[in-house]
C-alpha cells in the first residue's frame with residue numbers, strides 16, 4: 001500500500017472525502033429484519049424498494065441496481081450491441097475506457113471543453129468514422145455535459161449515447177435530471193461518491209423493456225427459473241447494501257447541502273488568488289458538489305501543481321489529482337492514434353493543473369480554513 005493511502009486510512013489529516021454512513025442503530029434494525037426473513041440477495045424487498053426510491057429521488061422512470069459502477073457501463077454497451085469505435089473522453093476515471101475494452105471496442109479519445117472538463121461537442125464530429133457506433137461522455141465531477149449538442153450530433157450520425165454519470169447523482173438542469181440524457185446513463189455508488197452503498201451502482205433507462213433486458217443481463221441472462229435468454233453476467237446488488245442505500249437516501253440531501261456550503265466558502269476565499277482557478281455553478285443546474293477541483297497555473301501561482309499538492313500533504317491535507325494521469329496515457333491505451341497529446345491539449349492541461357480539494361459532509365469550518373490558508377500562503 002502506498003504511503004499516502006496508509007496515512008489517509010490511519011485517519012490522520014484532512015481527507016478529500018469521507019463516506020456518508022447511515023446511523024448504525026437504523027442499519028442494525030434493517031439487518032435484523034433481513035436476518036429474520038433470510039432473503040439476502042436476488043431482487044429482495046430492499047432491492048425493489050431502493051430501485052423505486054431512487055427512481056423517485058432522481059426523477060427518472062427506471063433504475064436498475066448494480067453491484068458497482070463499472071458493470072452497468074460494460075452491460076450497457078452489451079445491451080445496445082455497441083461495436084467498432086466509441087468516442088469518449090480521456091479526462092475521467094479509468095473504468096470509463098476499460099468498459100469499452102472489455103467489450104472489444106476501440107476507444108477514440110476526443111478533447112474536453114475547458115469550461116466543464118466534459119467532452120467538447122465541437123470536436124466530436126471530426127472523430128466520427130464509418131466504424132463509430134456510439135459516444136460515451138462523462139459528466140465529470142458531476143458537471144453536466146452539453147447534452148443537447150451531443151444528442152444533435154448523435155442523431156445526425158445515427159449513434160447511441162451512453163453517459164457515464166458516475167459523478168452525477170442528483171444533478172439536474174432546469175429541473176430535469178441530467179440522467180435522462182442519452183440512451184442510458186450509469187451511476188457509481190462507491191464509498192467515495194455523494195451517495196454510496198459501500199460498493200454499488202445503477203443504470204437509468206427510459207423504458208420498461210430496456211429495464212427488463214438489463215435485469216436479465218445482470219442476473220446471468222435468466223428470464224425465469226429454467227430459461228436463459230442471453231449470455232448475462234452476475235452484477236446484482238444484495239439486500240444488505242440495498243438497505244444501507246435506502247437509509248443513506250434519507251441523509252443525502254443534508255450531505256449535499258453541507259458540501260454546497262463548503263464549495264461556496266472555497267470560492268469566496270480562493271477567488272483572487274493569482275494562478276488558482278475553479279469553476280462556478282452552471283446556470284440552472286442543481287450541482288451535487290461531489291468534487292471541488294482547482295487548477296494551478298504554475299507561472300502565476302509561483303509553484304507547480306505538484307509542489308502545492310505536496311505542500312498540502314505536509315500540512316496534513318490530502319487533496320487528490322483527479323484525473324491525472326489522463327486515461328489516454330495509460331499503457332493499454334497510449335499507442336492509440338487518438339491518445340496523442342497534441343490531440344488532447346485541453347485535457348492534458350487540466351490533468352496537469354488539477355487538485356481536488358477536500359469536500360464532504362463532515363468537513364468542519366476550521367478544516368476548510370486550514371485548506372484555504374495552505375493554498376493562500
Ligand SMILES: Cc1ncc(COP(=O)(O)O)c(C=O)c1O
Pocket residue numbers: 068069070071092093095096138164166167188189190199200201
Ligand atoms: C467516472 C467514473 N466512471 C466509472 C467509475 C466506476 O465506478 P465503480 O468504482 O463503482 O466501479 C467511477 C468510479 O469511481 C468513476 O469515477
